Amino acid sequence: MLTQGLWWAGNLLILLLFVRALSGKFLSRYPVFYFYLGYVLLESVSSFYIYTFHPSFYESFYWYTQFLGVALEYCVIWEIYSQSLIDFPGVTRMARALLTVIFIAAMLKALMDTTTNPVWSPAEIPAVLERNLRTVQALLLVGIVGLLAYYAIPVGRNLKGMVLGYGVAISASVISLTLRSHFGKEFQLWWQYFHPMAYFLTYIVWCISLWSYQPNPRPRNEIALEHDYEVLAAGTARAIAQARSYLAKAFQS
Amino acid sequence: MSGVIFFIAIALLLLALVLLWAFRSAEAAPARRDLSTAQDALTAFHLELPPRALVEKIFSSEDWDFVSSRAPLEVQRPFLEERTRIARTWLRQTRNKVGELMRLYRKAVRQSRSLQLAMEVRLAVHYLSFLVIYAALSGLIWLRGPFAAKRMVQYGANLAEHLYCSAAHVLLEIDPTALSKFKAERTHS
The missing domain is CATH 1.20.5 (Single alpha-helices involved in coiled-coils or other helix-helix interfaces)
Structure with missing residues (x-):
């Protein structure tokens, strides 16, 4: 009963997100994100239909659509990355290098783990593979958020909400898929509640943050003029020099 | 598992x-903070360090040798407590200033096109090790008092020097026009 309620409420929240984006005319600002939301809604309704009228196909249908969803989520992560760093070319270049390394390393490890571990039965492999793919997503998001926090890059409410909602959803997915592949069917009961509740929470976060269009604040040209930057660089270096000599002399005495 | x-x-x-x-x-x-102009940034980041003579005395064992050999226990204890408090205040202040400098640095370079991953990682690692050392130092002072921590303080000072070199190097690489001015200033100082 609770899961059905969450399912309906979740779909309504997605519809609400579309209504707000269409009435506020900002759907085209986050095209990949809204495409993904459309896919989630379609997949959810199709799942209901298959589950009710063709239950024998449900399991394979579920896993195929899950993997397509995971693939689309990678596209959304790319949208978050490109939109949040659009005004920061140096950080973008660094992020690209960092995320490529994370992606290749984590993906290779995830695929190797999934295919070489003899413990898993064929029935378990989709769950393990999905967990590994979502772990890669988690690492990519950690990389992006780490860079945003490190360079104090200003991000608007829309994008911040997207990242927060995604963070909650991916974390919950990794935890539930890990526990499910570890405990097997014993965890099925919890899975039925945990998973929809986490996604319901995510939709609420998205509804709040994407209620209206709030773009990223445009950074001021902090170092627009060469002279300004020259003063800043020289002044910073001088200040560090002061701190260094202060420390060194204090303890060499 | x-x-x-x-x-x-x-x-x-x-x-x-x-x-x-x-x-x-x-x-x-x-x-x-409003970092719209370099002047604002420099005003925001103004190093106001305590007098050097005071700091030189904090970790020096001479005073403690004198007090521990001549004064009774009732005097030794408050002396040690006071010195510990001053040492921790100084440490906190130094860490805050270096932290402020790093924040300023990151905000200054974040829009630059010339950021280098290797250099940024190196600087971040230096800064992290600086923070770790100062946290450990703070713990050591709390546990064993300021006079026992002298060797570690010197290690921390070396790290601060390393941090300085890396930050200055990056800042100068980003804007080569500042190099000549900076070199001249360093020669004079």
């Missing part, structure tokens, strides 16, 4: 990081 812990740890790391980032930056936004 270790695999389970690994995956759950990554999930919790992501959750904690995202929550911290979302709510912390939301709080910090109104208080964000």
Whole structure:
């Protein structure tokens, strides 16, 4: 009963997100994100239909659509990355290098783990593979958020909400898929509640943050003029020099 | 079991990081310093260090040798407490100033096109080790008093020097026009 309620409420929240984006005319600002939301809604309704009228196909249908969803989520992560760093070319270049390394390393490890571990039965492999793919997503998001926090890059409410909602959803997915592949069917009961509740929470976060269009604040040209930057660089270096000599002399005495 | 812990740890790391980032930056936004001009930035980052003569005395064991050999216990204890308090205040102040410098640096370079991954990682590692050393130093002072921590303080000072070199190097690489001016200033100082 609770899961059905969450399912309906979740779909309504997605519809609400579309209504707000269409009435506020900002759907085209986050095209990949809204495409993904459309896919989630379609997949959810199709799942209901298959589950009710063709239950024998449900399991394979579920896993195929899950993997397509995971693939689309990678596209959304790319949208978050490109939109949040659009005004920061140096950080973008660094992020690209960092995320490529994370992606290749984590993906290779995830695929190797999934295919070489003899413990898993064929029935378990989709769950393990999905967990590994979502772990890669988690690492990519950690990389992006780490860079945003490190360079104090200003991000608007829309994008911040997207990242927060995604963070909650991916974390919950990794935890539930890990526990499910570890405990097997014993965890099925919890899975039925945990998973929809986490996604319901995510939709609420998205509804709040994407209620209206709030773009990223445009950074001021902090170092627009060469002279300004020259003063800043020289002044910073001088200040560090002061701190260094202060420390060194204090303890060499 | 270790695999389970690994995956759950990554999930919790992501959750904690995202929550911290979302709510912390939301709080910090109104208080964000105006860095629109270099002059503002330099005013915001003004190093006001305590008098050097005072700091030189904090970790020096001469005073303690004198007090411990001549004064009774009732005098030794408050002396040690007071010196510890001063040492910790000084440490905190130094850490805050270096932290402020790093924040300024990151805000200054974030729009630059010339950022280098290797250099940025090196600087971040130096800064992290600086923070770790100062945290350890703070703990050591709390546990064993300021006079026992002298060797570690010197290590911390070396790290600060390393941090300085890396930050200055990056800043100068980003804007080569500042190089000649900076070199001249260093020669004169």
